[in-house]
Amino acid sequence: MILQFDFSSDVPIYAQIRNQVVEGIANGDLEPGEKLPTIRSLASEAGINMMTVSKAYQLLKSEGYIETDRRQGAVVKLPTGVKKLTESSINQLSIIASEAKIAGMSESDFIEMCKQVYEKGSDGK
Amino acid sequence: MTAMMIFTITAVLILLIQFIVMRSNAKPRKNIILGVTIPYTEFENPEVSVIIKEYKRALSVCFIISLLTIATFFISDYFSVNATIFFVWIVLMLLAYTLIWVKYNKKLKELKVKKNWGGVKKTIIDTKVTMEIGVNLSVWWFLLPFAIALIPVVLVFVNGRGAMEALIYIIMSGTVLLFMGMFALLKRQRAEIVGSNTSVNALLTKVRKKYFAYMCFVSAVMTGFFSVFIWFSIENSFLGIIGGGIFAALIIIFAMYTEFKARSEQRKISEKSGAEIYADEDDNWIFGMFYHNPQDNHIMKNERVGTGMTVNLAKPGGKIAAALSVLLIMLLPLMGVLIMQQEFTPISLSFEGDVLVSTHVGEEYRIKLEDIEDIEILDKLPMASRIVGTGMENLQKGLFSVEGYGRCEICVNSKNPPFVVVKTEGTTYILGAQSGDEAQLVYNKVTEAVK
Numbered sequence: 001m002i003l004q005f006d007f008s009s010d011v012p013i014y015a016q017i018r019n020q021v022v023e024g025i026a027n028g029d030l031e032p033g034e035k036l037p038t039i040r041s042l043a044s045e046a047g048i049n050m051m052t053v054s055k056a057y058q059l060l061k062s063e064g065y066i067e068t069d070r071r072q073g074a075v076v077k078l079p080t081g082v083k084k085l086t087e088s089s090i091n092q093l094s095i096i097a098s099e100a101k102i103a104g105m106s107e108s109d110f111i112e113m114c115k116q117v118y119e120k121g122s123d124g125k
Numbered sequence: 126m127t128a129m130m131i132f133t134i135t136a137v138l139i140l141l142i143q144f145i146v147m148r149s150n151a152k153p154r155k156n157i158i159l160g161v162t163i164p165y166t167e168f169e170n171p172e173v174s175v176i177i178k179e180y181k182r183a184l185s186v187c188f189i190i191s192l193l194t195i196a197t198f199f200i201s202d203y204f205s206v207n208a209t210i211f212f213v214w215i216v217l218m219l220l221a222y223t224l225i226w227v228k229y230n231k232k233l234k235e236l237k238v239k240k241n242w243g244g245v246k247k248t249i250i251d252t253k254v255t256m257e258i259g260v261n262l263s264v265w266w267f268l269l270p271f272a273i274a275l276i277p278v279v280l281v282f283v284n285g286r287g288a289m290e291a292l293i294y295i296i297m298s299g300t301v302l303l304f305m306g307m308f309a310l311l312k313r314q315r316a317e318i319v320g321s322n323t324s325v326n327a328l329l330t331k332v333r334k335k336y337f338a339y340m341c342f343v344s345a346v347m348t349g350f351f352s353v354f355i356w357f358s359i360e361n362s363f364l365g366i367i368g369g370g371i372f373a374a375l376i377i378i379f380a381m382y383t384e385f386k387a388r389s390e391q392r393k394i395s396e397k398s399g400a401e402i403y404a405d406e407d408d409n410w411i412f413g414m415f416y417h418n419p420q421d422n423h424i425m426k427n428e429r430v431g432t433g434m435t436v437n438l439a440k441p442g443g444k445i446a447a448a449l450s451v452l453l454i455m456l457l458p459l460m461g462v463l464i465m466q467q468e469f470t471p472i473s474l475s476f477e478g479d480v481l482v483s484t485h486v487g488e489e490y491r492i493k494l495e496d497i498e499d500i501e502i503l504d505k506l507p508m509a510s511r512i513v514g515t516g517m518e519n520l521q522k523g524l525f526s527v528e529g530y531g532r533c534e535i536c537v538n539s540k541n542p543p544f545v546v547v548k549t550e551g552t553t554y555i556l557g558a559q560s561g562d563e564a565q566l567v568y569n570k571v572t573e574a575v576k
Contacts, residue, residue, distance in 0.1 A: 002321050004247040007420040030252070041255040045315050046248055047421035 001029040005046055013048055017056035022065060025076060027120075036066065036074040127366070128204055128517070132211045134370075136195050139215065142381065143222055144188045150226075151177050154388060154430045155319045155329065155395045156244070159226070160413015161233040162405045163242050165396070172236055180229040187225060191218045204517045205468040209461025216457055230413045237407075244405030248420070254316045254326040260338040267305035267342065270349030274298040277356035289513040289524060290359065297352035304345035310434070311338060314427060319395055320403040328394045336387040337432040343379050347372065360526035362510040387432045411438070415447075468519050472536055474545070474558035476570040481547065483536050483556040485522060490536060490554060492547055494574055499548040502568045506539045506555070527555065545571075 001024045005016055024030035036042070039057060043050040057074050060066045063086070064079035085093070100110045150159060153168045159180060167173060194214060198207050237243070277294040281287075314337070317329035351372045358364040406429075409418040416426045419439040424446075428435050436443035466486055473484040479494040506521075507528040514523010518540070525535045530546070530553050537544050537557030545568045547554040558564040 001252045002318075003250040003252060004245060005250070006247045037250070037252055037255045042250065042252075044313065044423075045250050045255055045318075047418070047423050049422070 014056040205465035212457035244403045270345040273349035274352040308341040336383040340383040471559035
């Protein structure tokens with residue numbers, strides 16, 4: 001899977017890593033059981049601090065998207081037992097919905113857009 | 126004359142290598158032509174072809190002019206003057222080729238901007254292809270050439286051959302370790318990611334590392350054996366020159382072979398790469414040749430094509446390394462000036478207060494009268510082979526192997542006889558003076574004093 005880092009973006013690098021891994025799992029680009037690069041090699045390849053990668057991996061682990069092992073490194077897993085979005089994700093969705101409303105988008109258009117985005121993520125499965 | 130032939134051959138070789146490498150950069154590899162990343166679908170674009178054609182023509186003109194100007198190496202009778210011309214020629218030749226590259230790199234970049242051909246300007250990582258891809262060669266194999274290089278080091282101390290000679294073998298052993306260190310850098314070399322195709326990325330990474338490893342190991346082995354060759358040939362200048370020439374030729378040939386083999390394979394592999402996404406790092410490469418990326422923590426970076434590495438000019442370590450490299454090149458003509466100082470400074474020979482003193486730039490021999498076991502005067506310098514030191518037509522200075530006398534410390538202008546031979550317990554000296562009269566005078570004084 002290709003990870004892209006935009007150093008000019010307002011989104012912190014660790015968040016970019018986290019977001020792209022989550023998208024990758026949703027798209028099927030990353031499959032359960034698949035190994036991610038080690039913290040050292042990802043940091044070295046991207047030319048970023050190991051702490052940044054470590055923070056991203058810690059976040060992914062706490063959210064249940066990966067598990068880490070001293071010997072195996074980081075391995076993708078599908079979160080189990082998660083039936084609903086986290087409060088943080090719902091808050092983000094709320095902000096996006098507010099922005100769409102202010103921009104004049106109708107409810108049906110907004111739902112259609114969400115559907116397209118959701119299906120784009122499901123295509124890989 | 127021998128020295129000028131060596132300069133000429135060296136100049137022709139440098140010129141040829143420079144020409145071939147720069148011409149090779151006109152072929153697309155990993156979406157890159159002349160240091161500019163463009164979509165692979167535009168490689169045959171007529172406007173791109175025009176720029177490439179003009180670039181190649183400029184290279185050819187520069188090659189011909191550089192070749193013809195080699196004749197200037199022979200304008201003077203003095204080695205140091207011709208050597209200075211040679212060094213200036215190298216600097217100017219490199220500058221000319223650099224300017225050609227910059228001109229056409231800028232032209233192609235302008236075309237790219239005009240056509241809006243930009244790729245993905247972010248840093249791209251392939252999670253399945255990382256630096257952990259290795260090669261089938263352990264670093265411990267380098268201990269073999271290192272052991273070979275150590276043989277003369279041990280022998281020189283066992284035989285008591287002197288510190289200067291020992292230094293040569295220590296440097297050779299150090300060079301083997303340098304190649305070993307370069308191989309160890311392989312682990313830190315990043316993967317070659319050009320697009321979304323993982324198999325292409327993996328193959329490119331393996332190709333780079335494979336040829337880099339070959340180059341390091343074979344160079345280490347050749348250096349080890351050459352060190353042993355020096356041990357056997359050190360007292361035979363002619364053999365040393367031939368051997369040195371062969372060694373240099375082999376290293377260059379093999380380095381060129383690995384570089385162009387890698388480029389050829391990179392070209393084949395990446396021909397159809399990047400159909401959906403391709404990495405565009407042009408913004409981080411000044412004129413397509415100098416890497417400058419403040420966001421990148423690394424000091425070293427893979428060259429864009431081939432097997433080489435370069436420095437990150439955004440880092441202090443990279444700036445220092447680059448500055449030192451430029452300084453070394455720009456100081457080459459200064460070396461010529463230093464050699465002129467050697468060649469044009471007369472040798473001074475005197476006998477004052479029971480001490481025979483021979484002085485020349487950076488060197489002084491002081492021989493006490495009480496240490497002199499024998500003294501003679503020669504009208505002609507016997508056959509002498511340089512071991513360590515300077516061997517120009519107008520100046521021979523240093524440690525030489527002299528027919529009939531063995532190893533001697535020499536400081537003479539062989540065109541200014543006679544020469545005073547002084548034997549002490551440990552060393553034999555052969556000394557000249559600014560003029561024949563001066564040498565004769567000193568000889569007479571010493572002979573009188575010895576009586």
